[in-house]
Amino acid sequence: MPRSTAEKRAAFRELHRAGCFVIPNPWDAGSARYLEHAGFKAIASTSSGFAWSTGHPDNGVTRDTVLAHLRTLVDATELPVNADFESGFGDTPEQVAQSVKMAVATGVSGLSIEDSTGDANAPLFPLSEAVERMKAARRAIDETGGDTLLIGRAENFFAGVPDLDDAIARLQAYAEAGADCLYAPGIQSAKQIRAVVAAVAPKPVNVLIGSNSSLTLQALADLGVRRVSVGGALARAAWGGFMHAAQALAEGRFDGFGGAASGATLNAMFQPGA
Template identity: 65%
Template structure:
């Protein structure tokens, strides 16, 4: 990818956050990225869980090097901007986060997120001050490289069993003040929670996760002030669901009728043929 193309993708991605509401789906490999691009989506995001499962690993078990390699592959697989699920920055210190972010920028991503989770069940969230410092370090690394990559600050409260909305709002406001361009609290589900987050960090854009069957429409979320909607590992889980159902039907019942919704080989060959 040329520097010009990289800059164009990053500018286009930033523009998407200025008004309206768009869906940011999460492919997990080159094929799923190309398929989503063909359907007309405007940008894509990686999914740490979806990629980990495709490697036969649990979410959070991939190394920084493996994640960076995946990010580079996903950027090269599509003409669309790619936002990276960069987990907690693969470092224990703010300086380490900055180093990781500098490596991430070299992959060509248009955006990346930094979480405040620790991965430790007994103490699942970092202290707010420490988390904000890590966001600030990521911001400085991005600015030093030209400042055109979008930084997403994530408050993981609802994802790690600490469903405290007040604490979530305090965290998101701190991350916005520390330089996050977009704010994200995965796991919030009600209109009241979403509205509270949008109001707390306004005018900065908010990402909402819809990773389950939901009564919300894109229009509903737009009316609540949401700028972008991501799907996390939901599409990957849907693919795994179809695979598991078909395979179980064979092994448990000796039946071969689980392929009704599968595209034909000709369709897929046509999609991926260069």
């Protein structure tokens, strides 16, 4: 019997209470279904992976398109879905709150709010403004039942401001503003990760592993990390295979399909009830 939205959200919260889990990032219904088939306990959307699938750059997709995509992911799987909700699709805290309510209505079990502006001259919102935006997201969730997890993201290392002390100050402020889980994408070393985990304890921390890393899941768990996401890495891996095969075709060769999945395997996996 399909799980209700409330059941998915309760299961998602429980995953954050102890241990360390991987939350991979599909970019469409098929990749979401595969990740459920592979045994993962939750998934998260990827703004970049989805944008590329529509022929747009990261952060180049409209709010309505993203909301429709979130509904597609939620409907595709019994797993809890965490929304990469960029910076909240609003110029003001009030607009962020409105967008968050729309995201909650899609059935997602969690959503993240970034503090990046998209402006190269001022890549991060001033902390006071970023906090007000996080508080607005918190209020919006509370007004819609309060069971959707809120993730606060400090984008320093992605926005060209790789200041760990500032990122930690931001994460602490977001925790105070009501974020349930904290995330500073781009931190990589064990020292950085340990510092972030300690600074926001006991709230859970998400770490992004978007490329080959010497860190294992066990090592991250030992550092106190609660969940590990991969952002657009799976989408980039798929694009890499596609581009390799397409380039071979463009050169008159047919040797780019060596690692392709079989049609029979894919058809069997997507059969109703499979």
